[in-house]
Amino acid sequence: MSHSGEKPFPCSECNKCFASLSNLKTHRMSHSGEKPFTCTECNKSFTRSSYLKTHQMIHSGKKPFPCSECNKSFTWSSSLKMHQNIHSGKKPFTCVDCGRSFIQLIHLKKHQLIHSGVKPFTCSECNKSFTHSSYLKYHQKSHSGKKPFPCTECNKSFTRSSHLKIHQTLHNGKKPFACIECGKCFREPSQLKRHQMIHSGKKPFTCTECNKSFSRSTYLKIHQISHSRKTTFAS
Structure with a gap:
Protein backbone atom coordinates (compact mmCIF):
# COMPACT_ATOMS: atom_id res chain seq x y z
CA MET A 1 0.00 0.00 0.00
CA LYS A 63 -27.74 -9.13 13.78
CA PRO A 64 -24.89 -7.46 15.67
CA PHE A 65 -25.93 -3.86 14.95
CA PRO A 66 -28.76 -2.74 17.29
CA CYS A 67 -30.55 0.61 17.06
CA SER A 68 -30.18 2.61 20.28
CA GLU A 69 -33.59 4.23 19.72
CA CYS A 70 -35.85 1.20 19.29
CA ASN A 71 -33.59 -1.85 19.86
CA LYS A 72 -34.26 -3.19 16.38
CA SER A 73 -31.15 -5.04 15.16
CA PHE A 74 -29.56 -5.34 11.74
CA THR A 75 -27.20 -7.65 9.92
CA TRP A 76 -25.10 -4.84 8.48
CA SER A 77 -23.94 -1.47 9.81
CA SER A 78 -25.08 0.16 6.55
CA SER A 79 -28.63 -1.09 7.18
CA LEU A 80 -28.52 0.36 10.70
CA LYS A 81 -27.39 3.75 9.37
CA MET A 82 -30.28 3.85 6.88
CA HIS A 83 -32.72 2.82 9.61
CA GLN A 84 -31.49 5.58 11.94
CA ASN A 85 -32.59 8.15 9.36
CA ILE A 86 -36.17 7.24 10.33
CA HIS A 87 -35.54 8.46 13.88
CA SER A 88 -33.45 11.49 12.93
CA GLY A 89 -35.74 12.54 10.09
CA LYS A 90 -32.78 12.76 7.71
CA LYS A 91 -33.49 12.23 4.02
CA PRO A 92 -30.05 12.48 2.41
CA PHE A 93 -31.06 11.36 -1.09
CA THR A 94 -32.64 14.22 -3.04
CA CYS A 95 -34.25 14.17 -6.47
CA VAL A 96 -32.64 16.77 -8.75
CA ASP A 97 -35.85 17.06 -10.78
CA CYS A 98 -38.37 17.94 -8.07
CA GLY A 99 -36.40 18.32 -4.84
CA ARG A 100 -38.18 15.48 -3.05
CA SER A 101 -35.92 13.68 -0.57
CA PHE A 102 -35.71 10.06 0.55
CA ILE A 103 -34.24 8.02 3.39
CA GLN A 104 -32.76 5.36 1.11
CA LEU A 105 -31.02 5.53 -2.27
CA ILE A 106 -33.18 2.70 -3.63
CA HIS A 107 -36.31 4.77 -2.90
CA LEU A 108 -34.83 7.71 -4.81
CA LYS A 109 -34.01 5.49 -7.81
CA LYS A 110 -37.57 4.16 -7.89
CA HIS A 111 -38.94 7.70 -7.67
CA GLN A 112 -36.74 8.93 -10.53
CA LEU A 113 -38.50 6.54 -12.91
CA ILE A 114 -41.49 8.91 -12.68
CA HIS A 115 -39.44 11.72 -14.23
CA SER A 116 -37.66 9.54 -16.78
CA GLY A 117 -40.93 8.13 -18.10
CA VAL A 118 -39.41 4.64 -18.11
CA LYS A 119 -41.96 1.92 -17.34
CA PRO A 120 -40.06 -1.37 -17.56
CA PHE A 121 -42.77 -3.60 -16.07
CA THR A 122 -45.42 -4.57 -18.62
CA CYS A 123 -48.64 -6.50 -18.08
CA SER A 124 -48.80 -9.59 -20.30
CA GLU A 125 -52.61 -9.36 -20.37
CA CYS A 126 -53.15 -5.79 -21.61
CA ASN A 127 -49.64 -4.40 -22.28
CA LYS A 128 -50.10 -1.61 -19.73
CA SER A 129 -46.72 -0.62 -18.29
CA PHE A 130 -45.62 0.46 -14.82
CA THR A 131 -42.61 2.07 -13.16
CA HIS A 132 -42.42 -0.49 -10.34
CA SER A 133 -42.89 -4.26 -10.19
CA SER A 134 -45.15 -3.82 -7.13
CA TYR A 135 -47.53 -1.63 -9.19
CA LEU A 136 -47.65 -4.33 -11.87
CA LYS A 137 -48.48 -7.00 -9.27
CA TYR A 138 -51.34 -4.90 -7.92
CA HIS A 139 -52.60 -4.30 -11.46
CA GLN A 140 -52.49 -7.99 -12.38
CA LYS A 141 -55.01 -8.71 -9.64
CA SER A 142 -57.59 -6.83 -11.72
CA HIS A 143 -57.20 -9.52 -14.40
CA SER A 144 -57.14 -12.47 -12.02
CA GLY A 145 -60.18 -11.25 -10.11
CA LYS A 146 -58.46 -12.09 -6.82
CA LYS A 147 -59.43 -9.96 -3.84
CA PRO A 148 -57.51 -11.45 -0.92
CA PHE A 149 -58.39 -8.75 1.62
CA PRO A 150 -61.95 -9.25 2.97
CA CYS A 151 -63.71 -6.93 5.40
CA THR A 152 -64.74 -8.77 8.58
CA GLU A 153 -67.73 -6.45 9.02
CA CYS A 154 -69.49 -6.84 5.67
CA ASN A 155 -67.45 -9.46 3.76
CA LYS A 156 -66.67 -7.04 0.94
CA SER A 157 -63.23 -7.89 -0.50
CA PHE A 158 -60.43 -5.78 -1.94
CA THR A 159 -57.36 -6.26 -4.11
CA ARG A 160 -55.16 -4.15 -1.79
CA SER A 161 -54.80 -4.01 1.99
CA SER A 162 -54.66 -0.20 1.75
CA HIS A 163 -58.10 -0.18 0.10
CA LEU A 164 -59.44 -2.42 2.86
CA LYS A 165 -58.12 -0.06 5.56
CA ILE A 166 -59.83 2.91 3.93
CA HIS A 167 -63.07 0.92 3.60
CA GLN A 168 -62.96 -0.09 7.28
CA THR A 169 -63.18 3.56 8.30
CA LEU A 170 -66.82 3.39 7.12
CA HIS A 171 -67.49 0.91 9.92
CA ASN A 172 -65.32 2.33 12.70
CA GLY A 173 -65.89 6.02 11.92
CA LYS A 174 -62.17 6.82 12.00
CA LYS A 175 -60.79 9.73 10.00
CA PRO A 176 -57.02 9.22 10.19
CA PHE A 177 -55.97 11.84 7.64
CA ALA A 178 -55.77 15.27 9.29
CA CYS A 179 -55.15 18.66 7.67
CA ILE A 180 -52.14 20.34 9.31
CA GLU A 181 -53.60 23.77 8.49
CA CYS A 182 -57.00 23.54 10.17
CA GLY A 183 -57.17 20.11 11.83
CA LYS A 184 -60.10 18.86 9.76
CA CYS A 185 -59.95 15.07 9.36
CA PHE A 186 -60.80 12.80 6.46
CA ARG A 187 -61.29 9.10 5.79
CA GLU A 188 -59.20 8.97 2.63
CA PRO A 189 -55.91 10.62 1.59
CA SER A 190 -57.53 11.72 -1.69
CA GLN A 191 -60.15 13.66 0.29
CA LEU A 192 -57.41 15.35 2.31
CA LYS A 193 -55.51 16.34 -0.87
CA ARG A 194 -58.63 17.92 -2.36
CA HIS A 195 -59.27 19.81 0.88
CA GLN A 196 -55.69 21.10 1.08
CA MET A 197 -56.19 22.96 -2.20
CA ILE A 198 -58.42 25.37 -0.26
CA HIS A 199 -55.41 26.40 1.82
CA SER A 200 -52.86 26.34 -1.01
CA GLY A 201 -55.08 28.27 -3.41
CA LYS A 202 -54.27 25.83 -6.21
CA LYS A 203 -56.88 25.53 -8.95
CA PRO A 204 -55.53 23.02 -11.46
CA PHE A 205 -58.76 22.53 -13.44
CA THR A 206 -59.22 25.28 -16.03
CA CYS A 207 -62.18 25.96 -18.30
CA THR A 208 -61.16 26.04 -21.97
CA GLU A 209 -64.00 28.45 -22.75
CA CYS A 210 -63.26 31.29 -20.32
CA ASN A 211 -60.02 30.26 -18.51
CA LYS A 212 -61.73 30.28 -15.12
CA SER A 213 -60.02 27.78 -12.78
CA PHE A 214 -61.31 25.45 -10.08
CA SER A 215 -59.88 23.36 -7.26
CA ARG A 216 -61.88 20.25 -8.25
CA SER A 217 -62.76 18.62 -11.56
CA THR A 218 -66.39 18.30 -10.38
CA TYR A 219 -66.61 22.08 -9.93
CA LEU A 220 -65.26 22.55 -13.45
CA LYS A 221 -67.86 20.16 -14.89
CA ILE A 222 -70.68 22.03 -13.13
CA HIS A 223 -69.30 25.33 -14.42
CA GLN A 224 -69.07 24.04 -18.00
CA ILE A 225 -72.81 23.41 -17.96
CA SER A 226 -73.29 27.19 -17.92
CA HIS A 227 -71.48 27.43 -21.26
CA SER A 228 -73.50 24.60 -22.80
CA ARG A 229 -76.73 26.29 -21.68
CA LYS A 230 -75.68 29.58 -23.28
CA THR A 231 -74.98 27.74 -26.52
CA THR A 232 -78.41 26.07 -26.38
CA PHE A 233 -80.26 29.35 -25.77
CA ALA A 234 -78.26 31.13 -28.49
CA SER A 235 -79.27 28.53 -31.05
Missing part, protein backbone atom coordinates in the same frame (compact mmCIF):
# COMPACT_ATOMS: atom_id res chain seq x y z
CA SER A 2 1.37 3.39 -0.99
CA HIS A 3 1.36 6.11 1.70
CA SER A 4 2.14 8.82 -0.85
CA GLY A 5 -1.24 8.49 -2.54
CA GLU A 6 0.28 7.03 -5.69
CA LYS A 7 -1.67 4.42 -7.64
CA PRO A 8 0.93 2.72 -9.84
CA PHE A 9 -1.18 -0.29 -10.87
CA PRO A 10 -3.48 0.53 -13.82
CA CYS A 11 -6.22 -1.72 -15.15
CA SER A 12 -5.64 -2.59 -18.81
CA GLU A 13 -9.40 -2.77 -19.40
CA CYS A 14 -10.59 0.61 -18.10
CA ASN A 15 -7.38 2.45 -17.06
CA LYS A 16 -8.55 2.77 -13.45
CA CYS A 17 -5.51 2.81 -11.14
CA PHE A 18 -4.90 1.15 -7.79
CA ALA A 19 -2.46 1.56 -4.92
CA SER A 20 -1.78 -2.17 -4.59
CA LEU A 21 -1.51 -5.15 -6.90
CA SER A 22 -4.02 -7.12 -4.81
CA ASN A 23 -6.65 -4.39 -5.28
CA LEU A 24 -6.00 -4.45 -9.02
CA LYS A 25 -6.44 -8.24 -9.13
CA THR A 26 -9.73 -7.98 -7.25
CA HIS A 27 -10.90 -5.22 -9.59
CA ARG A 28 -10.08 -7.28 -12.70
CA MET A 29 -12.69 -9.81 -11.60
CA SER A 30 -15.38 -7.23 -12.38
CA HIS A 31 -14.30 -7.45 -16.02
CA SER A 32 -13.73 -11.21 -16.16
CA GLY A 33 -16.88 -12.10 -14.22
CA GLU A 34 -14.84 -14.35 -11.94
CA LYS A 35 -16.33 -14.88 -8.47
CA PRO A 36 -14.08 -17.33 -6.61
CA PHE A 37 -15.68 -17.04 -3.16
CA THR A 38 -18.79 -19.22 -2.92
CA CYS A 39 -21.32 -19.51 -0.11
CA THR A 40 -21.70 -23.13 1.04
CA GLU A 41 -25.31 -22.47 2.09
CA CYS A 42 -26.80 -21.13 -1.16
CA ASN A 43 -23.96 -21.31 -3.74
CA LYS A 44 -24.05 -17.56 -4.36
CA SER A 45 -20.58 -16.34 -5.39
CA PHE A 46 -18.61 -13.16 -4.75
CA THR A 47 -15.49 -11.41 -6.02
CA ARG A 48 -14.12 -10.80 -2.51
CA SER A 49 -13.91 -12.89 0.65
CA SER A 50 -15.12 -9.86 2.65
CA TYR A 51 -18.31 -9.76 0.55
CA LEU A 52 -18.84 -13.47 1.23
CA LYS A 53 -18.42 -12.97 5.00
CA THR A 54 -20.94 -10.15 4.96
CA HIS A 55 -23.38 -12.30 2.98
CA GLN A 56 -23.02 -15.26 5.35
CA MET A 57 -24.48 -13.15 8.16
CA ILE A 58 -27.87 -13.69 6.50
CA HIS A 59 -27.64 -17.45 7.02
CA SER A 60 -26.24 -17.23 10.56
CA GLY A 61 -29.15 -15.08 11.70
CA LYS A 62 -26.76 -12.79 13.57
Whole structure:
Protein backbone atom coordinates (compact mmCIF):
# COMPACT_ATOMS: atom_id res chain seq x y z
CA MET A 1 0.00 0.00 0.00
CA SER A 2 1.37 3.39 -0.99
CA HIS A 3 1.36 6.11 1.70
CA SER A 4 2.14 8.82 -0.85
CA GLY A 5 -1.24 8.49 -2.54
CA GLU A 6 0.28 7.03 -5.69
CA LYS A 7 -1.67 4.42 -7.64
CA PRO A 8 0.93 2.72 -9.84
CA PHE A 9 -1.18 -0.29 -10.87
CA PRO A 10 -3.48 0.53 -13.82
CA CYS A 11 -6.22 -1.72 -15.15
CA SER A 12 -5.64 -2.59 -18.81
CA GLU A 13 -9.40 -2.77 -19.40
CA CYS A 14 -10.59 0.61 -18.10
CA ASN A 15 -7.38 2.45 -17.06
CA LYS A 16 -8.55 2.77 -13.45
CA CYS A 17 -5.51 2.81 -11.14
CA PHE A 18 -4.90 1.15 -7.79
CA ALA A 19 -2.46 1.56 -4.92
CA SER A 20 -1.78 -2.17 -4.59
CA LEU A 21 -1.51 -5.15 -6.90
CA SER A 22 -4.02 -7.12 -4.81
CA ASN A 23 -6.65 -4.39 -5.28
CA LEU A 24 -6.00 -4.45 -9.02
CA LYS A 25 -6.44 -8.24 -9.13
CA THR A 26 -9.73 -7.98 -7.25
CA HIS A 27 -10.90 -5.22 -9.59
CA ARG A 28 -10.08 -7.28 -12.70
CA MET A 29 -12.69 -9.81 -11.60
CA SER A 30 -15.38 -7.23 -12.38
CA HIS A 31 -14.30 -7.45 -16.02
CA SER A 32 -13.73 -11.21 -16.16
CA GLY A 33 -16.88 -12.10 -14.22
CA GLU A 34 -14.84 -14.35 -11.94
CA LYS A 35 -16.33 -14.88 -8.47
CA PRO A 36 -14.08 -17.33 -6.61
CA PHE A 37 -15.68 -17.04 -3.16
CA THR A 38 -18.79 -19.22 -2.92
CA CYS A 39 -21.32 -19.51 -0.11
CA THR A 40 -21.70 -23.13 1.04
CA GLU A 41 -25.31 -22.47 2.09
CA CYS A 42 -26.80 -21.13 -1.16
CA ASN A 43 -23.96 -21.31 -3.74
CA LYS A 44 -24.05 -17.56 -4.36
CA SER A 45 -20.58 -16.34 -5.39
CA PHE A 46 -18.61 -13.16 -4.75
CA THR A 47 -15.49 -11.41 -6.02
CA ARG A 48 -14.12 -10.80 -2.51
CA SER A 49 -13.91 -12.89 0.65
CA SER A 50 -15.12 -9.86 2.65
CA TYR A 51 -18.31 -9.76 0.55
CA LEU A 52 -18.84 -13.47 1.23
CA LYS A 53 -18.42 -12.97 5.00
CA THR A 54 -20.94 -10.15 4.96
CA HIS A 55 -23.38 -12.30 2.98
CA GLN A 56 -23.02 -15.26 5.35
CA MET A 57 -24.48 -13.15 8.16
CA ILE A 58 -27.87 -13.69 6.50
CA HIS A 59 -27.64 -17.45 7.02
CA SER A 60 -26.24 -17.23 10.56
CA GLY A 61 -29.15 -15.08 11.70
CA LYS A 62 -26.76 -12.79 13.57
CA LYS A 63 -27.74 -9.13 13.78
CA PRO A 64 -24.89 -7.46 15.67
CA PHE A 65 -25.93 -3.86 14.95
CA PRO A 66 -28.76 -2.74 17.29
CA CYS A 67 -30.55 0.61 17.06
CA SER A 68 -30.18 2.61 20.28
CA GLU A 69 -33.59 4.23 19.72
CA CYS A 70 -35.85 1.20 19.29
CA ASN A 71 -33.59 -1.85 19.86
CA LYS A 72 -34.26 -3.19 16.38
CA SER A 73 -31.15 -5.04 15.16
CA PHE A 74 -29.56 -5.34 11.74
CA THR A 75 -27.20 -7.65 9.92
CA TRP A 76 -25.10 -4.84 8.48
CA SER A 77 -23.94 -1.47 9.81
CA SER A 78 -25.08 0.16 6.55
CA SER A 79 -28.63 -1.09 7.18
CA LEU A 80 -28.52 0.36 10.70
CA LYS A 81 -27.39 3.75 9.37
CA MET A 82 -30.28 3.85 6.88
CA HIS A 83 -32.72 2.82 9.61
CA GLN A 84 -31.49 5.58 11.94
CA ASN A 85 -32.59 8.15 9.36
CA ILE A 86 -36.17 7.24 10.33
CA HIS A 87 -35.54 8.46 13.88
CA SER A 88 -33.45 11.49 12.93
CA GLY A 89 -35.74 12.54 10.09
CA LYS A 90 -32.78 12.76 7.71
CA LYS A 91 -33.49 12.23 4.02
CA PRO A 92 -30.05 12.48 2.41
CA PHE A 93 -31.06 11.36 -1.09
CA THR A 94 -32.64 14.22 -3.04
CA CYS A 95 -34.25 14.17 -6.47
CA VAL A 96 -32.64 16.77 -8.75
CA ASP A 97 -35.85 17.06 -10.78
CA CYS A 98 -38.37 17.94 -8.07
CA GLY A 99 -36.40 18.32 -4.84
CA ARG A 100 -38.18 15.48 -3.05
CA SER A 101 -35.92 13.68 -0.57
CA PHE A 102 -35.71 10.06 0.55
CA ILE A 103 -34.24 8.02 3.39
CA GLN A 104 -32.76 5.36 1.11
CA LEU A 105 -31.02 5.53 -2.27
CA ILE A 106 -33.18 2.70 -3.63
CA HIS A 107 -36.31 4.77 -2.90
CA LEU A 108 -34.83 7.71 -4.81
CA LYS A 109 -34.01 5.49 -7.81
CA LYS A 110 -37.57 4.16 -7.89
CA HIS A 111 -38.94 7.70 -7.67
CA GLN A 112 -36.74 8.93 -10.53
CA LEU A 113 -38.50 6.54 -12.91
CA ILE A 114 -41.49 8.91 -12.68
CA HIS A 115 -39.44 11.72 -14.23
CA SER A 116 -37.66 9.54 -16.78
CA GLY A 117 -40.93 8.13 -18.10
CA VAL A 118 -39.41 4.64 -18.11
CA LYS A 119 -41.96 1.92 -17.34
CA PRO A 120 -40.06 -1.37 -17.56
CA PHE A 121 -42.77 -3.60 -16.07
CA THR A 122 -45.42 -4.57 -18.62
CA CYS A 123 -48.64 -6.50 -18.08
CA SER A 124 -48.80 -9.59 -20.30
CA GLU A 125 -52.61 -9.36 -20.37
CA CYS A 126 -53.15 -5.79 -21.61
CA ASN A 127 -49.64 -4.40 -22.28
CA LYS A 128 -50.10 -1.61 -19.73
CA SER A 129 -46.72 -0.62 -18.29
CA PHE A 130 -45.62 0.46 -14.82
CA THR A 131 -42.61 2.07 -13.16
CA HIS A 132 -42.42 -0.49 -10.34
CA SER A 133 -42.89 -4.26 -10.19
CA SER A 134 -45.15 -3.82 -7.13
CA TYR A 135 -47.53 -1.63 -9.19
CA LEU A 136 -47.65 -4.33 -11.87
CA LYS A 137 -48.48 -7.00 -9.27
CA TYR A 138 -51.34 -4.90 -7.92
CA HIS A 139 -52.60 -4.30 -11.46
CA GLN A 140 -52.49 -7.99 -12.38
CA LYS A 141 -55.01 -8.71 -9.64
CA SER A 142 -57.59 -6.83 -11.72
CA HIS A 143 -57.20 -9.52 -14.40
CA SER A 144 -57.14 -12.47 -12.02
CA GLY A 145 -60.18 -11.25 -10.11
CA LYS A 146 -58.46 -12.09 -6.82
CA LYS A 147 -59.43 -9.96 -3.84
CA PRO A 148 -57.51 -11.45 -0.92
CA PHE A 149 -58.39 -8.75 1.62
CA PRO A 150 -61.95 -9.25 2.97
CA CYS A 151 -63.71 -6.93 5.40
CA THR A 152 -64.74 -8.77 8.58
CA GLU A 153 -67.73 -6.45 9.02
CA CYS A 154 -69.49 -6.84 5.67
CA ASN A 155 -67.45 -9.46 3.76
CA LYS A 156 -66.67 -7.04 0.94
CA SER A 157 -63.23 -7.89 -0.50
CA PHE A 158 -60.43 -5.78 -1.94
CA THR A 159 -57.36 -6.26 -4.11
CA ARG A 160 -55.16 -4.15 -1.79
CA SER A 161 -54.80 -4.01 1.99
CA SER A 162 -54.66 -0.20 1.75
CA HIS A 163 -58.10 -0.18 0.10
CA LEU A 164 -59.44 -2.42 2.86
CA LYS A 165 -58.12 -0.06 5.56
CA ILE A 166 -59.83 2.91 3.93
CA HIS A 167 -63.07 0.92 3.60
CA GLN A 168 -62.96 -0.09 7.28
CA THR A 169 -63.18 3.56 8.30
CA LEU A 170 -66.82 3.39 7.12
CA HIS A 171 -67.49 0.91 9.92
CA ASN A 172 -65.32 2.33 12.70
CA GLY A 173 -65.89 6.02 11.92
CA LYS A 174 -62.17 6.82 12.00
CA LYS A 175 -60.79 9.73 10.00
CA PRO A 176 -57.02 9.22 10.19
CA PHE A 177 -55.97 11.84 7.64
CA ALA A 178 -55.77 15.27 9.29
CA CYS A 179 -55.15 18.66 7.67
CA ILE A 180 -52.14 20.34 9.31
CA GLU A 181 -53.60 23.77 8.49
CA CYS A 182 -57.00 23.54 10.17
CA GLY A 183 -57.17 20.11 11.83
CA LYS A 184 -60.10 18.86 9.76
CA CYS A 185 -59.95 15.07 9.36
CA PHE A 186 -60.80 12.80 6.46
CA ARG A 187 -61.29 9.10 5.79
CA GLU A 188 -59.20 8.97 2.63
CA PRO A 189 -55.91 10.62 1.59
CA SER A 190 -57.53 11.72 -1.69
CA GLN A 191 -60.15 13.66 0.29
CA LEU A 192 -57.41 15.35 2.31
CA LYS A 193 -55.51 16.34 -0.87
CA ARG A 194 -58.63 17.92 -2.36
CA HIS A 195 -59.27 19.81 0.88
CA GLN A 196 -55.69 21.10 1.08
CA MET A 197 -56.19 22.96 -2.20
CA ILE A 198 -58.42 25.37 -0.26
CA HIS A 199 -55.41 26.40 1.82
CA SER A 200 -52.86 26.34 -1.01
CA GLY A 201 -55.08 28.27 -3.41
CA LYS A 202 -54.27 25.83 -6.21
CA LYS A 203 -56.88 25.53 -8.95
CA PRO A 204 -55.53 23.02 -11.46
CA PHE A 205 -58.76 22.53 -13.44
CA THR A 206 -59.22 25.28 -16.03
CA CYS A 207 -62.18 25.96 -18.30
CA THR A 208 -61.16 26.04 -21.97
CA GLU A 209 -64.00 28.45 -22.75
CA CYS A 210 -63.26 31.29 -20.32
CA ASN A 211 -60.02 30.26 -18.51
CA LYS A 212 -61.73 30.28 -15.12
CA SER A 213 -60.02 27.78 -12.78
CA PHE A 214 -61.31 25.45 -10.08
CA SER A 215 -59.88 23.36 -7.26
CA ARG A 216 -61.88 20.25 -8.25
CA SER A 217 -62.76 18.62 -11.56
CA THR A 218 -66.39 18.30 -10.38
CA TYR A 219 -66.61 22.08 -9.93
CA LEU A 220 -65.26 22.55 -13.45
CA LYS A 221 -67.86 20.16 -14.89
CA ILE A 222 -70.68 22.03 -13.13
CA HIS A 223 -69.30 25.33 -14.42
CA GLN A 224 -69.07 24.04 -18.00
CA ILE A 225 -72.81 23.41 -17.96
CA SER A 226 -73.29 27.19 -17.92
CA HIS A 227 -71.48 27.43 -21.26
CA SER A 228 -73.50 24.60 -22.80
CA ARG A 229 -76.73 26.29 -21.68
CA LYS A 230 -75.68 29.58 -23.28
CA THR A 231 -74.98 27.74 -26.52
CA THR A 232 -78.41 26.07 -26.38
CA PHE A 233 -80.26 29.35 -25.77
CA ALA A 234 -78.26 31.13 -28.49
CA SER A 235 -79.27 28.53 -31.05
